Amino acid sequence: MFGYSDRLPALREAVRRFVDDEAIPRESPALAHDLNALEETTHLLRAKAREAGLYGPQLPAAWGGLGLSWRDRSVILEEAGRSFLAPLAMNCAPPDQPNMINLLTDGSPAQQQRYLAPLARGETRSCFAMTEPEPGAGSDPSMLQTVAERRPGGWSISGRKWFISGAVGASFALVLARTGEGATIFIVDADNPGYRVVRNIASIDGFQIGGHGEIELHDCFVGDDAVLGEVGQGFAYAQIRLEPARLSHCMRFIGRASRAMSLAQDYAKRRSSFGQPLAQLQQVQAMVADSHIDLHAARLMTWHAAAKLDANESIKHESAMVKVFVSEAVGRVADRAAQIMGALGMSEDAPVSMILREMRPFRIYDGASELHRSTLARRVFKESRAP
Ligand SMILES: Cc1cc2nc3c(=O)[nH]c(=O)nc-3n(C[C@H](O)[C@H](O)[C@H](O)COP(=O)(O)OP(=O)(O)OC[C@H]3O[C@@H](n4cnc5c(N)ncnc54)[C@H](O)[C@@H]3O)c2cc1C
Structure with a gap:
């Protein structure tokens, strides 16, 4: 199909x-x-x-x-x-995968040779630095505090970023900074004297290469050739990466949640309680059935959006629906898997607890569920979309 x-x-x-x-x-x-x-x-x-x-x-x-x-x-x-x-x-x-999209789509030939080629070969790593501690940009990117000011031959960037996945050990960062009215993405080498990874922020998830870093930019000078694409187009370029980034996350996490449920199903078949395998208890069966329903719907929504991207059609509306549904569905699946496995599901003896922990922040990054819901509803009313 x-x-x-x-x-x-x-x-x-x-x-x-x-x-x-x-x-x-x-x-x-x-x-x-x-x-x-x-x-x-x-x-x-x-x-x-x-x-x-x-x-x-x-x-x-x-x-x-x-x-x-x-x-x-x-x-x-x-x-x-x-x-x-x-x-x-x-x-x-992520973050290298969506960063490669930005470099492929918006990078100059020189930037592609310098940054994309080694990244694509897997020799370097990168990060994408948009989010800032209060009172800076989070859900609302227009609250961006990091500023880039023109200097002879380039720009001076100052600001603070946090929760920047992959930052520890990254060779360069794509940094979103305010430039006049708009925002611009700058490619900043990690060895720039004005750029510093202050710390790795311990977070709920794991297996994030390069962690989630807090970054300080202090009078960080970059040349004009560090501008990705055009000055003032930063928010538009961030948007270009976000739709495919979200969809790719959905794909990977459907796999991760399916694995959690497979492990739970195995457990339910071998583990008995009060003389019956868990698999024969109706409440356990309901958790398994609901998880299959969630995963089936998640796959179909993701595949549909993928088919639209292949047909060069916009997924602006679908992308938000897929992200909200899949991020919440995989969370429910991982949560039920952990529940079915009892104490083992809470432990690090099985991967299910880490899968559960990994699913949780997905409802926050790449746009929190609440943000997507409000954008979706506004579009529905503005365009008088039929349900
Ligand atoms: C594991 C992890 C990895 C991340 N990686 C990166 C990265 O690589 N690069 C990067 O730049 N950032 C990254 N982030 C940051 C992420 O993009 C932000 O957390 C996200 O944009 C939300 O911003 P905030 O944390 O400031 O939340 P806030 O903006 O403070 O929002 C807090 C909560 O308020 C509610 N809310 C906010 N706005 C609305 C609204 N309009 N309507 C209804 N409710 C609303 C939501 O429930 C939201 O969760 C990462 C975050 C996490 C947790």
Whole structure:
């Protein structure tokens, strides 16, 4: 129905093998919060993903990737997303994945050679720095406090960013700063003397390569060639990355939540209570059934948006609906999986608790559910959209 390519079944099988044989066996609770070990493991797995022909599913072939359509990608990213590590290994994890979109779409040829080429080869990492501590930009980007002022030959950027995924050890950051009336994205090298990662912010999730950093920019001078695309277009470029970024997140997290439910189903079959396997208890069955309903709806919504992207159609409206529904659905699925598994589901002896923790912030980043709902409803009334 959604028009997948002929090469998809074999590729999916290869990703499944890679996830089961290479990625999942290397997962461990210790790795979830050890940034150095996570970096090392990612490099090791990246070489294996390349050997297996699985590297860069979303990257164009000219940049060393598989050049998959959005529809094929939705299946492959879900498969890879079952594991915390496989998307990193295949270089289709955020923030590098959406940063590559920005560099591909808006970067100059020189910027693409300098920043995109090593990023696409998996030799460097990057981060995207938009959010700021109070009173700066969060849900409302127009509250941006970081300022870039013109200087001879370039710009001086000052401000503070936080929750910047991947910041620790990133080679460069895409920094959103106010320039006059609008905002501009600047490519800032991490070794710029005015740029400093102040700390890694310990957060609810794990397995984030480069953590979630707090960054200080103090009179950080960059040349005119550091401007990504055009001055004043920063918010528009941020939007360009956000729709595909959200959809890719949905794909990976559908895989992760499915894995949590698979583990819960196995547990329910082998574990008994009061003389019956949990799988025969109606309340457990209801949790399993509701999770399958959630995942089925999540997949269909994601695949539909992917098909629209392949047809070069706008997903402005769908993107918000998919993001709200999928982020909440995968959270419900992971929560039920943990519930079915009892104490084991609360522990680090099984990956379900970390999956649950990973799903929670997805309702906040890439636009909080409440924000998407209010934007959706406003559009509905403004355009008199029929339900
Ligand atoms: C794990 C994680 C990773 C992240 N990675 C990055 C990154 O790489 N780069 C980056 O720039 N940022 C990143 N962020 C930050 C993220 O983009 C922001 O948290 C998000 O935009 C919300 O901003 P805020 O935290 O300031 O919340 P606030 O703006 O303070 O909002 C708080 C809450 O208020 C409610 N709310 C806000 N506005 C509205 C509204 N209009 N209508 C109804 N309710 C509303 C919502 O419930 C919202 O959750 C990350 C965050 C997390 C948790």
